[in-house]
Amino acid sequence: MAVGVPRSASSRAGVRERGELILGQLDQLPTPPTIAARLSAIAGSDESSAHELVRTVETTPSLSDCVLRMMSSRSVHRGEAVCEPRSSPFILHPLPQGMTVARAVSLLGVQAVRNAALLALFFDTLSDDAEAGSAGGNRRGLWRHSLAVGCAAELIAESPHVGKIDVGGELFLCGLLHDIGKIALDVCLPKSYARVLRCSERQPSCVCDAEREILGLDHTTAGRRLASRWRLGQPIVDSVWLHHQAPDALPSTLGNARQVRIVHLADALIRRAGIGASGSMHEIDIKSSASALGLDQDALAELIERVPERMNPIQKALGLDVSEGDASYLQSVSQVNRRLGRLNSRLLESNRTLQLRSDCFNALSAFTARLSDHDRIADVCAAAADFVCSLLPIDRALAFVRMPKSSCLHVGTRDRASTDYRLPIVDCRLNDELTEWFESKTGCGIIPASEECDALWQRCFGSSPESFLWLLPIHTEAASGGVLFSSDESAVGPLRAAHAECASISSAIGQAVTSAAARIAAEELTDEFLNLNRRLHAAQKQLARERSISMIAQMAAGAAHELNNPLAVISGRAQMGLTKCEDPRLRRDLEIIVEQVRRAAGMVTELMAFAKPEQPRPIAQKLEKVLESACQHWQSVSDLRPDAIFLSVNDADASVYCDGDQLREILQAVFSNALTATDPDARQIQINSPSRATDETVRIVVEDNGVGMTPEVLEHALDPFFSSRPAGRGRGLGLSRAYRLAEINGGRLWLESNHQRGTKVTIELPARAPAH
Amino acid sequence: MVENGETKSIFTTGEVAQICKVSQQTVIRCFDSGRLQGFRVPGSRFRRIPRESLIDFMKSNQIPMDHLETGKKRVLVVDDDEAVVEMFSELLDRDGRFEVRTAASGYDAGILTEQFRPDILLLDFKLPDINGNVVCRTIRANPNYRHMQIIIISGVADPDEVAELKAAGADEFIRKPFDINAVINRVAEMMKVA
Numbered sequence: 001m002a003v004g005v006p007r008s009a010s011s012r013a014g015v016r017e018r019g020e021l022i023l024g025q026l027d028q029l030p031t032p033p034t035i036a037a038r039l040s041a042i043a044g045s046d047e048s049s050a051h052e053l054v055r056t057v058e059t060t061p062s063l064s065d066c067v068l069r070m071m072s073s074r075s076v077h078r079g080e081a082v083c084e085p086r087s088s089p090f091i092l093h094p095l096p097q098g099m100t101v102a103r104a105v106s107l108l109g110v111q112a113v114r115n116a117a118l119l120a121l122f123f124d125t126l127s128d129d130a131e132a133g134s135a136g137g138n139r140r141g142l143w144r145h146s147l148a149v150g151c152a153a154e155l156i157a158e159s160p161h162v163g164k165i166d167v168g169g170e171l172f173l174c175g176l177l178h179d180i181g182k183i184a185l186d187v188c189l190p191k192s193y194a195r196v197l198r199c200s201e202r203q204p205s206c207v208c209d210a211e212r213e214i215l216g217l218d219h220t221t222a223g224r225r226l227a228s229r230w231r232l233g234q235p236i237v238d239s240v241w242l243h244h245q246a247p248d249a250l251p252s253t254l255g256n257a258r259q260v261r262i263v264h265l266a267d268a269l270i271r272r273a274g275i276g277a278s279g280s281m282h283e284i285d286i287k288s289s290a291s292a293l294g295l296d297q298d299a300l301a302e303l304i305e306r307v308p309e310r311m312n313p314i315q316k317a318l319g320l321d322v323s324e325g326d327a328s329y330l331q332s333v334s335q336v337n338r339r340l341g342r343l344n345s346r347l348l349e350s351n352r353t354l355q356l357r358s359d360c361f362n363a364l365s366a367f368t369a370r371l372s373d374h375d376r377i378a379d380v381c382a383a384a385a386d387f388v389c390s391l392l393p394i395d396r397a398l399a400f401v402r403m404p405k406s407s408c409l410h411v412g413t414r415d416r417a418s419t420d421y422r423l424p425i426v427d428c429r430l431n432d433e434l435t436e437w438f439e440s441k442t443g444c445g446i447i448p449a450s451e452e453c454d455a456l457w458q459r460c461f462g463s464s465p466e467s468f469l470w471l472l473p474i475h476t477e478a479a480s481g482g483v484l485f486s487s488d489e490s491a492v493g494p495l496r497a498a499h500a501e502c503a504s505i506s507s508a509i510g511q512a513v514t515s516a517a518a519r520i521a522a523e524e525l526t527d528e529f530l531n532l533n534r535r536l537h538a539a540q541k542q543l544a545r546e547r548s549i550s551m552i553a554q555m556a557a558g559a560a561h562e563l564n565n566p567l568a569v570i571s572g573r574a575q576m577g578l579t580k581c582e583d584p585r586l587r588r589d590l591e592i593i594v595e596q597v598r599r600a601a602g603m604v605t606e607l608m609a610f611a612k613p614e615q616p617r618p619i620a621q622k623l624e625k626v627l628e629s630a631c632q633h634w635q636s637v638s639d640l641r642p643d644a645i646f647l648s649v650n651d652a653d654a655s656v657y658c659d660g661d662q663l664r665e666i667l668q669a670v671f672s673n674a675l676t677a678t679d680p681d682a683r684q685i686q687i688n689s690p691s692r693a694t695d696e697t698v699r700i701v702v703e704d705n706g707v708g709m710t711p712e713v714l715e716h717a718l719d720p721f722f723s724s725r726p727a728g729r730g731r732g733l734g735l736s737r738a739y740r741l742a743e744i745n746g747g748r749l750w751l752e753s754n755h756q757r758g759t760k761v762t763i764e765l766p767a768r769a770p771a772h
Numbered sequence: 773m774v775e776n777g778e779t780k781s782i783f784t785t786g787e788v789a790q791i792c793k794v795s796q797q798t799v800i801r802c803f804d805s806g807r808l809q810g811f812r813v814p815g816s817r818f819r820r821i822p823r824e825s826l827i828d829f830m831k832s833n834q835i836p837m838d839h840l841e842t843g844k845k846r847v848l849v850v851d852d853d854e855a856v857v858e859m860f861s862e863l864l865d866r867d868g869r870f871e872v873r874t875a876a877s878g879y880d881a882g883i884l885t886e887q888f889r890p891d892i893l894l895l896d897f898k899l900p901d902i903n904g905n906v907v908c909r910t911i912r913a914n915p916n917y918r919h920m921q922i923i924i925i926s927g928v929a930d931p932d933e934v935a936e937l938k939a940a941g942a943d944e945f946i947r948k949p950f951d952i953n954a955v956i957n958r959v960a961e962m963m964k965v966a
Binding site: 553556560561565566568575576597598601608614 | 925
């Protein structure tokens, strides 16, 4: 066809124009021969009408052939049909012997033969290219529908319930031609009309809407134009034009309202019965139409049963039949049933899908609601296991995740029989190959689990899976893993088939894991940062201390050389003087000089010793002995009250591993500090060791009841040269040196002090030689 | 008495016989048997004995050294601090048992070691040109001075440096300031052993 079909309804004007063009094309369709008008005029069933009919039909050989075909098909027994479905309805088979039109009329009746003849004429007129294009099949269906409606209309008119109708004979033609517009449109625009039919099939609406949408005019308009042009008489024109109107919506002035109503009902009945193909899929209220005509359900049922009987010979003659009468009806019914069944199963299917989706959505909401800001990965896994448990009829599920570059699995489980929600991290090797496997399985939905998964299940639940083990793989950039559950195939089937849902479950869990991992990583980073900061602070402090110590060492080395030379001369000269001098007063002066030089040199040595202590030569010694001898020494040299020192050692077997001299020096420094801090009359110095022989380190705690230290003093108490005593008294190296000696012996020393309450010094040293 | 016996470095067999109070024939026999080390003068058959070989020979045969030396021990004091040098000179002179020379640098110390052939070296560590440990090591590397005693007397207090000095070959380390009697006694004691 030259005329294209608009793709869109947006251009209304264009569609209207197209409608005009189509009407023009309809006008060019061939007109049925004049005998059609003559045949239509034969309305009665009397002798003269029969004579007229026989005469008219016999003047056209093709027409008489067709009528005789009808005759023959009726005369043969059922199951011996001579008509095969044919490519063209007008290629006729050889006729049976001895048939005449007159005999046919006497056998089938005037009406039937007349109708058949008319049908053949119209059929002939509108069957150009009947088999051409995609609409071929549709057109056969349309003709069968038309034929069935014609028969049904005729039967309705004959029904005793309906009452006498003047134009009863015409009703066949009214029904037959009611969809003449469709046939005409199909002939003119086969491709476009096929589209109309497809479109109408999809939407359960009147085919007229689709026709107007696509072609710009509907078949009632087209049919009316054709019927008028062919001068088919007003009842037919009205039936063609108005058969889609609801019976009570017809104008009251319409003369042929009864015929129109009957055609409307017939159309509805045939459509419901599924005979032929009308193209319209929408439902028509049969009940009200029927009752308006005085027909009840039983009458309708009886009527519809009789349709095949009446239409079969005709459609056989026209080659429209596809099967035998009742069989065709049954086939129609079963066809409808099948369609219903299919529709029903589709509905059930979509219902199931919707139910599954809703379940998924609910479970997903519950899963999301369960997640919180402080979840560990295992918590997310447990939530994921719960998630899958709530979707399937299973009691147990297990979710696991492996973070990149980690050999540990984070596992969470859900067991309805137990309240235990999660397991700690499991050290289970999910090797790189397996991770790759997971990666490749992502998006595959639920798959049978691998053997490794089986082992993991056993480890977590302590028993083998009850049934087949399934895996829903989870893979994100942050982690790989999956959810494991045990279920038989039928239970898991629907979810397994729902790829989109599986993908969204997998991705929801994956996202939860990713975000938890990111949060945990951020937290760890913060911790790490704080830790680094603390270590940096400590390192800075240590560095500052070491710098000051190294400065002291440099200073001491320089001082040692520069000071010791003159000191040596002073001392040497004084000593030489002493050897010559007899005057006791002068001798005394010289002795003082020598003594003071020794003191000055001692300071330099002490400074040097602080900055660069001698390498310790550690030995293992009994702690108790060391402390006892130190106490005895102090008692003897410091002139103490007997109860001023209290010594207690928890474990007599405890030993200490360090340089003996240096330990004594440490103790001396700490003890001196305690002595200077305490009032001689109230002095209480407690020395105790809480350590056991099995400890790796021993502690010596020296506690005094002296003046204590203020926080400021405490802060600097271990700095070299710091002394809380007035300037010039003491060099302030005591505790600092003790600290340093403890340090080089692999130990520590720290202070606790309450101002005015006393000071507690704790010395910690190795108990034994290092293992290596 | 052999002339310049205290400082002479090469002796004839006659001189050796005089110093050791034995016959010249005995000296020749000992020389020829290798018990007394020495050399023959090139172009003649005269035997010559270096001082170190003679000292070794006398020590191994327990021959008194009186005729080789004046009886006074030679002490070389090396220090860049004039006051220190002066004090040591006075101290050792006054004692009477020592013959003292002084040097203020490592270079002077080297020259005097060669000329004066000290029995004992009192060496400061920090010298203006080369440090005491280098002087110490140089002397120890020369077998001619194997009988020389070296005492380092220094103000250094760094234990690492002290250890280093001892490693360089010093026999003794005395820290400044010191007890003068202790130093004199120690020097005298070391002389006896040597």
